[in-house]
Amino acid sequence: MKVTLEVWRQKSSENGGKMVSYDVDDITPDMSFLEMLDVLNERLLQKGEDSIAFDHDCREGICGMCSLMINGMPHGPERATTTCQLHMRKFHDGQHITVEPWRASAFPVLKDLVVDRSAFDRVMQKGGYISANTGNAPDANAIPISKKDADIAMDAAACIGCGACVAVCKNSSAMLFVAAKASHLAHLPQGQPERYDRALKMMEQADDEGFGSCTNTYDCEAACPKEISVRHIAQLNKDYLHAALFGK
Amino acid sequence: MNLDSKIPSGPIAEKWTKHKFDMKLVNPANKRKYTVIVVGTGLAGASAAATLAELGYKVLAFTYHDSPRRAHSIAAQGGINAAKNYPNDGDSVHRLFYDTVKGGDFRSREANVHRLSEVSANIIDQCVSQGVPFAREYGGYLSNRSFGGAQVSRTFYARGQTGQQLLLGAYAQLNKEIDKGGVTMFYRKEMLDLVIVNGHARGIITRDLITGKIESFAGDAVLLCTGGYSNVFYLSTNAKACNVTAAYRAYKRGAGFANPCYTQIHPTCIPVSGDHQSKLTLMSESLRNDGRIWVPKKGGDQRSPSQIPENERDYYLERKYPSFGNLSPRDIASRSAKEACDAGRGIGPGARGVYLDFADSIARLGKQVIEERYGNLFEMYERITGENPYNVPMRIYPAPHYTMGGIWVDYNLMSTIPGLHVLGEANFSDHGANRLGASALMQGLADGYFVIPYTIGHYFASSGQGKITADAPEFKQAEQQAAEKIAALLNIHGKRTPTSFHHQLGKLMWDKCGMARNEKGLQEALNEIPSIREEFWNNLFVPGSGSELNQSLELAGRVADFLEFAEVLCNDALHRNESCGGHFREEYQTSEGEAKRDDENYSYVAVWEFNGKGNKPLLNKEPLQFENVHLSVRSYK
Numbered sequence: 001m002k003v004t005l006e007v008w009r010q011k012s013s014e015n016g017g018k019m020v021s022y023d024v025d026d027i028t029p030d031m032s033f034l035e036m037l038d039v040l041n042e043r044l045l046q047k048g049e050d051s052i053a054f055d056h057d058c059r060e061g062i063c064g065m066c067s068l069m070i071n072g073m074p075h076g077p078e079r080a081t082t083t084c085q086l087h088m089r090k091f092h093d094g095q096h097i098t099v100e101p102w103r104a105s106a107f108p109v110l111k112d113l114v115v116d117r118s119a120f121d122r123v124m125q126k127g128g129y130i131s132a133n134t135g136n137a138p139d140a141n142a143i144p145i146s147k148k149d150a151d152i153a154m155d156a157a158a159c160i161g162c163g164a165c166v167a168v169c170k171n172s173s174a175m176l177f178v179a180a181k182a183s184h185l186a187h188l189p190q191g192q193p194e195r196y197d198r199a200l201k202m203m204e205q206a207d208d209e210g211f212g213s214c215t216n217t218y219d220c221e222a223a224c225p226k227e228i229s230v231r232h233i234a235q236l237n238k239d240y241l242h243a244a245l246f247g248k
Numbered sequence: 249m250n251l252d253s254k255i256p257s258g259p260i261a262e263k264w265t266k267h268k269f270d271m272k273l274v275n276p277a278n279k280r281k282y283t284v285i286v287v288g289t290g291l292a293g294a295s296a297a298a299t300l301a302e303l304g305y306k307v308l309a310f311t312y313h314d315s316p317r318r319a320h321s322i323a324a325q326g327g328i329n330a331a332k333n334y335p336n337d338g339d340s341v342h343r344l345f346y347d348t349v350k351g352g353d354f355r356s357r358e359a360n361v362h363r364l365s366e367v368s369a370n371i372i373d374q375c376v377s378q379g380v381p382f383a384r385e386y387g388g389y390l391s392n393r394s395f396g397g398a399q400v401s402r403t404f405y406a407r408g409q410t411g412q413q414l415l416l417g418a419y420a421q422l423n424k425e426i427d428k429g430g431v432t433m434f435y436r437k438e439m440l441d442l443v444i445v446n447g448h449a450r451g452i453i454t455r456d457l458i459t460g461k462i463e464s465f466a467g468d469a470v471l472l473c474t475g476g477y478s479n480v481f482y483l484s485t486n487a488k489a490c491n492v493t494a495a496y497r498a499y500k501r502g503a504g505f506a507n508p509c510y511t512q513i514h515p516t517c518i519p520v521s522g523d524h525q526s527k528l529t530l531m532s533e534s535l536r537n538d539g540r541i542w543v544p545k546k547g548g549d550q551r552s553p554s555q556i557p558e559n560e561r562d563y564y565l566e567r568k569y570p571s572f573g574n575l576s577p578r579d580i581a582s583r584s585a586k587e588a589c590d591a592g593r594g595i596g597p598g599a600r601g602v603y604l605d606f607a608d609s610i611a612r613l614g615k616q617v618i619e620e621r622y623g624n625l626f627e628m629y630e631r632i633t634g635e636n637p638y639n640v641p642m643r644i645y646p647a648p649h650y651t652m653g654g655i656w657v658d659y660n661l662m663s664t665i666p667g668l669h670v671l672g673e674a675n676f677s678d679h680g681a682n683r684l685g686a687s688a689l690m691q692g693l694a695d696g697y698f699v700i701p702y703t704i705g706h707y708f709a710s711s712g713q714g715k716i717t718a719d720a721p722e723f724k725q726a727e728q729q730a731a732e733k734i735a736a737l738l739n740i741h742g743k744r745t746p747t748s749f750h751h752q753l754g755k756l757m758w759d760k761c762g763m764a765r766n767e768k769g770l771q772e773a774l775n776e777i778p779s780i781r782e783e784f785w786n787n788l789f790v791p792g793s794g795s796e797l798n799q800s801l802e803l804a805g806r807v808a809d810f811l812e813f814a815e816v817l818c819n820d821a822l823h824r825n826e827s828c829g830g831h832f833r834e835e836y837q838t839s840e841g842e843a844k845r846d847d848e849n850y851s852y853v854a855v856w857e858f859n860g861k862g863n864k865p866l867l868n869k870e871p872l873q874f875e876n877v878h879l880s881v882r883s884y885k
Contacts, residue, residue, distance in 0.1 A: 012796060030521040032632075038526055038747070045745045045800065050791040053799050055314070057487040059527045061628060062412055063318045078631075085631045110458055111797040118435060121315045125427045129420035130379045134299040134697045137370070137377035141334060144388025154381040154406060157413060161317055188379050 001027055001093040005040070007052055008100045013108050013116075019098070029089035033076060034059060034066065036088055037099075053112040061085040061225065064160030067167070068113055069100040074164035074223045082162065082225040102163050104172035106210040117163050119209035120177060126205040127198035128181045130190050149187045156184035158226045165220035165228075171212030175233050176220040178202050183232035186239055196243035203240055249504050249857045249868040254658040255359040260876045261341070264363040267659070268702055272709035279304035282708050283467035285452055286310065287439045287494055289422060290319030291415055291689060292672025293473030295696025298421035301430030303701055308465055309422070309431050312438040312457060312489065317419045320475060320487040321692060324411025325532035325625065326395060327403035328375075328689040330368040335392050339400040341365045348687060349877045351397040351577055352652070352680020353829035353845065355510070357853075358876055359659060360677040367698040368690050372404055374697055378417040382406050395685040396533055397577040397884075403686045408532055408625045414689055418696070437463070438802065439494045440730040442470060442501045442668065445722045448713050449501075449668035453726045455734070457802060460795035462727050462734075464718035469667045469704060472498060473696070476651035476673040478511065480810050480817060481762065482754020484648035485517060485530040491806035492813045495655055495674055499816075503663040504855035504868060506656035506676035508813075509821035512683055512830045513763045514649030515581035518632055518642075519601040528647040529632055531604070532625055533685040536574045538609035538618060539642070541565050541581070543602050547592035553603055553641050564588055572884040579682045579830050579843070580884060582646035586763050587841065589645070596643040605641035646763060650688060652679040652830060653820070656855045656870070660703035661695060664855075666711060669704065671695035676853070681829025734794045737804045742787030746804040749784045753777070753807070753814060761818050766834040770822040774815060781811040816856050816865055823867060826850045847879050 002025040010017025024040050031039070034056050041051035057065040061082040068083045070076035076086045091097065099113065107115040145153075159180035166174050182199050185191030191198075214233060221230045256267040274282065286297040286309040294316050297309040313319065331344040344365040349356055372390070376382065382404050383391040392401040406413035425431040434454070441453040443464065451466040477492035478484035499505045516531045542561045549556065564584055566573040576584075585602045588594060595601050610618050615638060619626070626637050633643070654676040661669045661677075672692040679687065760773035784807070792798045827836040827843035828850070836844045853870040 028522060028524065031524050032526070035524045035526050039524060042745055042747060045789060045791065046743070048789070048791070051800055053797055057313070057318055057489050058320060058323045059488060060323055060485075060529045061631075062323050062409065063320070063487060065313065065318050080627070081631055085628065087631065087634070089634060114797065117314055121317075121423070121433075121435075124420070125423045127427075129424040130377065131424055132374070132377040132379075132421070133302045134295075134374055134421075134701070137373040140332070140372045140376040140382075141389050143376075145384055146388050147384045147386050150381050150384040150388075153379070154383075154413075157379075157381050157406075157416065158409065160412075161315065184381065185379050188381065190377055190379050 003091060004096045006098040009112055010109050013110055027088055031088045032084060033086040034084050053114045055114050056084055059084040062160060064162040067102050067162060069167060071098055074167045075225050080225055080227050102167035104166045106172060107163060120161055122209060123178060123202055123205045127201040130185060131194060143189050145188060153184045153187040156180045156228060156232050159228055160226055164223045164225060166211060168219045168223035171215060173214045174206045174211035175214035176224065176228055178206050179232040179236035180228050182239060183235040186235055196239055199236055199239035200243045249664055249855060251855055251868055251870040252658060253357065253870060254660060260358060260362045263359050264366055271702060271706035274705040274708050276304055280306055283308060284469050284471060285465055285467040286471045286473060287452060288473035288475060289316035290321035290473060290475060291418055291692035292696045294418035294422045295693050296471055296473060296671055296700050297431050298418065298425050299697050299701045301425035307431040308467060310434045310437050310439060310454060312436060314435055316422055317416060319415060320490055321415045322412045324689050325408045326534040327405035327410045327686040328414060329402050329686040330372045330404060331365055331402060332369050332372060334390060335401045337400045339402050344368060346877055347398050348684060350882055351682055351684040353682050353882055354874060354879050355828050356680030357677050358874060364678050364691055364694050367694045370698060371690060371693045375414060375417050378420060380413045380417040393534060393537060396575045397684040408622060411689060441726045442498045443722050443726050444501055444665060445716060445720055448666045450716050451718060451723060453730045458797050462731050464723040464727055466716050466718040469669060469707060471669045471671060472674050473671045474674045478648040478651055480814055481648040481758050482750050483525060483528050485514060485528050488527060493806050493809045496809045496813045498655060498668060500858050503665050503668055504656035504857055505816055506853050506855045507653035508817040509824055509831045510652035510681045510829060511648060512578060512650040512652060513582040513646040515578055515585055515646050516604060516644045517647035519596055519645040530649060531629060531642065531644060535604060535622060535625060539604040539606050540608060541574055541602055541604055543588045543593040543595060569884045576884045577682060577684060582763055583832060585646055601643040601645045603641035604644045606637060650683055652681060652683050661700055662707065669700060671700060681831055737801060738790050738794055740788045742789050744787050745789060746800055746807045749780060750807045752780055753811060757814055761821050764832045764834050765821050770818050773818045777814050784811055819865060820854055820856060824850055
């Protein structure tokens with residue numbers, strides 16, 4: 001099959017960028033979207049041109065490194081799928097596909113389709129953990145945790161930190177990302193001592209990084225490749241409110 | 249090369265306890281005076297960096313990713329072993345130790361494996377306290393499942409994302425220490441060289457992947473936690489960026505490289521679909537708990553699986569290994585799949601595949617139970633292949649997955665270069681010639697949380713090295729060499745891409761040094777690798793410059809090292825005239841096609857020493873002593 005790509009090219013964060021058109025023929029439906037880009041990149045290099053820079057690593061949908069706005073949708077058209085797991089069989093022969101980086105002021109473009117998501121790490125560093133130093137843990141079965149709570153915690157903990165929620169949000173809000181971590185830990189007994197402090201600190205850092213506010217449009221849930229539910233945002237709001245009203 | 253393993257004396261079950269007491273300590277107030285450089289922040293690196301910072305050491309941690317959470321530990325699916333014996337099914341520290349030594353085909357170091365088994369239970373405790381959401385039963389207690397090579401259920405898991413959850417746990421602990429100031433985290437910086445001063449590892453040279461800046465970092469010890477080298481085969485289950493560069497640079501600076509030929513081929517991966525394939529995707533071994541592996545009895549059978557009646561199917565693992573059946577260890581399951589395909593009984597495109605069939609389990613347990621256990625894996629399979637495994641059997645084939653070989657370390661995890669410690673998959677010590685499923689996560693975290701925090705203090709307290717800064721001439725010289733290498737890669741101006749060379753090398757390695765090896769093939773590989781390398785250095789094209797984000801340049805540097813390292817690997821495979829674990833030499837097999845070990849002549853660790861450019865590396869040996877496990881023919885029948 002053949003597709004026509006419109007790809008964002010930008011030399012560095014200091015340069016401006018523009019959309020560049022590429023015809024990519026002789027591709028097969030079994031290729032992943034990134035393998036299609038690999039093929040294009042090999043052809044560009046053979047012509048002596050610079051390849052298109054994009055982030056990727058595990059290529060099995062778990063590292064959260066890949067991104068891309070594909071036809072305006074984070075990770076493309078397939079529900080619950082990262083770009084690396086999206087296959088060309090989901091597109092039709094001759095299709096025009098636009099490929100852009102995540103767009104958010106907190107995620108500056110570094111080159112072409114690569115953005116800087118270090119803001120996420122800084123949010124995590126402000127409380128996205130349980131202070132449990134190595135060596136002082138009780139037996140793992142000392143505190144039973146109901147299967148229900150463990151399952152909810154796991155649902156939230158499945159976040160891969162890709163940033164699709166921010167990219168899709170009209171406010172560039174990181175609310176789903178922050179909520180996933182806060183709610184994961186809030187559902188576990190080990191996470192209780194720091195629960196409210198965590199909600200406050202992570203939210204403050206997200207604000208400082210320039211992520212927008214949440215206006216409950218739920219686009220984030222629809223775009224999330226791991227289908228993290230917005231119910232975790234409600235959990236975070238509840239904890240944040242509690243912390244604001246009653247202190248940590 | 250001095251290969252003193254420093255195994256403590258005394259009974260095996262008391263060695264670690266005794267050693268912990270015998271080691272020197274660093275006073276709490278003095279710990280902050282020591283700087284530890286941690287390269288790689290996957291399971292081993294993140295857990296080590298966090299724990300060392302908790303103790304008070306100053307830690308500089310490096311990742312080439314944009315976040316430690318991207319490390320490939322995240323992709324481990326099935327679980328983590330621990331001798332908790334929660335299911336009350338007869339597990340113990342000694343049984344985990346025994347299973348691991350036997351699973352490793354008697355090519356690992358007993359004392360290290362026993363320590364691993366001892367601390368395994370603490371890992372689970374620690375992870376639960378960090379908030380790792382392990383699977384639980386309705387009563388609220390932790391759930392276990394079984395894995396290959398064991399007859400007890402000792403594997404803890406978090407759906408099919410155990411590696412992700414354990415890594416996020418270690419990452420959270422790392423974040424805690426970054427927040428507190430104990431760890432300085434460096435992102436998107438790739439280690440290009442190791443710096444040795446007065447014979448001790450004192451720092452590293454890095455390249456900033458965004459700006460291209462070459463920098464030096466000095467410290468009192470260096471920890472390599474940089475993973476394995478499966479990508480020497482080009483197609484593997486490793487992430488695209490996984491590479492051997494950090495370990496290989498250490499090797500060129502004098503660290504012994506142990507047992508590089510012990511490479512693990514994972515039996516359950518999605519088969520290759522075409523030349524465009526950029527990586528292979530693993531389907532967790534846990535699937536073998538409920539999936540049955542089979543091929544048609546008749547070669548060239550083109551019928552769809554549902555059309556093939558029960559009596560015309562060969563459930564070959566159940567037939568050949570009745571007591572372990574579909575849960576036979578990885579090396580055995582992989583080779584059996586190859587055997588079936590070599591005999592023309594493979595299925596799917598190119599007939600390089602076997603079925604992994606869930607029909608019986610779905611009939612027995614219901615679709616919902618199977619969905620709960622493996623839902624995300626089934627979805628992943630469907631996304632990649634376009635086939636629904638609830639309705640048709642999965643197609644699987646073995647793929648390079650893990651490397652048991654690595655930098656040689658002593659009992660303290662220190663390499664032959666004083667101060668250079670190596671943790672996780674990057675070292676060699678615990679898995680022998682074959683790693684059991686769910687043991688990689690265990691080893692990475694054991695090294696990081698529970699071993700290095702003790703042994704590093706002993707090194708500091710006894711090494712007596714003074715302070716140093718990155719202005720020392722050794723750093724400047726190494727920086728210059730790194731810059732020259734980058735310039736050399738950029739100035740070839742040839743025609744071929746780094747990927748094309750990687751592809752070529754990988755195919756050669758897979759064909760001649762993959763699942764089965766023989767003398768002739770290995771000789772051919774050793775003849776061919778230098779010619780690929782020569783073409784690489786004369787006909788490579790890398791666009792752009794070194795002072796920008798340049799993904800082609802990054803890859804070119806890694807491929808350049810693979811092109812040298814591949815020879816070390818083939819030399820090791822050629823010298824080891826026996827079959828053991830992941831190393832299967834066709835000349836050495838039993839009449840039934842099983843691996844035939846030669847304990848009399850090869851019961852040692854082969855440690856390769858760099859011997860100058862263009863020269864064959866030197867072989868050193870660490871004899872292996874088995875005092876607690878009786879050397880026997882590994883049988884899973």
